[in-house]
Amino acid sequence: MPAKYTHVDFADHVKRVVEEIVVKKGLDALIVASPPNIFYLVGSDAPSAVVLFSDSSVRTLSSRLEYTRALDEARLGEHFVFSKSEDVCEYENIVKGDFYEALASLVKGSREGRLGAAGFSPEALRKLEEKVGGGVADVTADFKLVRRSKDPSEIAAIRAAVHVAERALAKALGNLERGVTEAEIAAIIASEIIKSGAELAFPPIVAFGEHAAHPHAKPGLRRLKDGDLVKIDLGARVEGYCSDITRTVAFGKAGENEKRVFNAVLRAQEEALALLKAGVEAREAHMRAYEVLKSEGLSKYFNHGLGHGVGVEIHEDPSLNAESQAKLVHGDVVTVEPGVYVHRVGGVRIEDMALVLEGRAELLTSFPKRLEV
Numbered sequence: 001m002p003a004k005y006t007h008v009d010f011a012d013h014v015k016r017v018v019e020e021i022v023v024k025k026g027l028d029a030l031i032v033a034s035p036p037n038i039f040y041l042v043g044s045d046a047p048s049a050v051v052l053f054s055d056s057s058v059r060t061l062s063s064r065l066e067y068t069r070a071l072d073e074a075r076l077g078e079h080f081v082f083s084k085s086e087d088v089c090e091y092e093n094i095v096k097g098d099f100y101e102a103l104a105s106l107v108k109g110s111r112e113g114r115l116g117a118a119g120f121s122p123e124a125l126r127k128l129e130e131k132v133g134g135g136v137a138d139v140t141a142d143f144k145l146v147r148r149s150k151d152p153s154e155i156a157a158i159r160a161a162v163h164v165a166e167r168a169l170a171k172a173l174g175n176l177e178r179g180v181t182e183a184e185i186a187a188i189i190a191s192e193i194i195k196s197g198a199e200l201a202f203p204p205i206v207a208f209g210e211h212a213a214h215p216h217a218k219p220g221l222r223r224l225k226d227g228d229l230v231k232i233d234l235g236a237r238v239e240g241y242c243s244d245i246t247r248t249v250a251f252g253k254a255g256e257n258e259k260r261v262f263n264a265v266l267r268a269q270e271e272a273l274a275l276l277k278a279g280v281e282a283r284e285a286h287m288r289a290y291e292v293l294k295s296e297g298l299s300k301y302f303n304h305g306l307g308h309g310v311g312v313e314i315h316e317d318p319s320l321n322a323e324s325q326a327k328l329v330h331g332d333v334v335t336v337e338p339g340v341y342v343h344r345v346g347g348v349r350i351e352d353m354a355l356v357l358e359g360r361a362e363l364l365t366s367f368p369k370r371l372e373v
Contacts, residue, residue: 009153010043010075028113036312037119044073100131118143149331161243164236166367168192182206182219193236201235201242201314212347226252229346242314246351249373262371265348268292268338276361282324289338307335332356
């Protein structure tokens with residue numbers, strides 16, 4: 001059955017960015033680059049940039065290569081294409097020049113006021129400033145903060161992506177049998193997600209036995225044997241929004257040490273999840289999981305951060321790790337995924353997604369967490 005698609009409110013995203021950044025910072029226009037930022041505003045990553053004006057009007061700027069896709073995919077905006085060629089199509093709304101020259105033309109009427117930019121590298125920002133003839137305020141951090149707080153339409157898309165991923169995970173676990181390869185299980189996952197009408201959020205991770213010691217294992221031709229641990233990490237993308245879930249199971253009867261490690265990872269996850277709420281330091285959640293694993297003598301095998309934000313990107317702000325300076329905000333969608341990995345032995349990771357609210361967090365994933373299935 002195809003995924004039930006939602007309708008993300010991109011017009012509301014534009015409204016929020018205009019109110020929270022353009023108006024509050026006194027900008028006349030904001031130039032936004034990078035595919036995830038662009039998708040967040042107009043529902044397509046085809047444009048090369050989006051320009052927002054203080055009156056909430058929207059202009060997209062695309063290369064000729066991606067212009068027709070922008071016309072068909074972008075949910076809002078007046079669409080322009082940059083080109084130096086004279087030989088152009090009758091439907092192309094041409095702005096003469098290269099990318100930066102075209103942007104300067106699009107904001108020409110606002111040049112007397114302040115301009116902002118989000119998603120530009122330092123070098124690209126320097127080139128932009130050269131073409132527009134003045135300084136441009138870098139508001140990338142502000143833009144990322146707005147993106148972090150998911151609205152109801154985004155959460156609905158993420159829920160749909162979770163549903164697809166969990167169905168694919170069930171299909172994968174149902175096909176575990178002696179002799180099957182990691183690659184075959186990964187192919188089953190990919191097929192199930194694509195047949196649903198969704199996309200892969202990332203290439204699925206399927207790792208058997210000692211291969212599960214690699215946090216980002218690449219599925220290969222390793223065949224499943226009795227007694228193997230099986231680690232599966234997968235995600236779907238629905239209407240541009242991602243899901244991310246990991247389960248570790250034993251193929252056959254689990255040994256006592258495997259049970260001890262699994263239960264320690266599960267307890268680390270549960271205690272970290274219990275901390276999540278708006279205002280909590282992301283680092284605090286990571287350290288709670290770390291301390292649980294330390295009490296079991298396993299913390300040295302926990303070699304990554306506890307989790308990350310999920311939305312248009314599979315990895316976005318905030319980071320939940322020991323160095324994070326972020327505080328969780330209402331509307332954050334984050335993963336909580338402690339893991340233990342022992343070289344040439346194997347690994348256990350349990351990952352769920354949670355929606356951060358005032359005073360608590362809501363689990364978005366609901367797939368059972370059992371070592372023996």
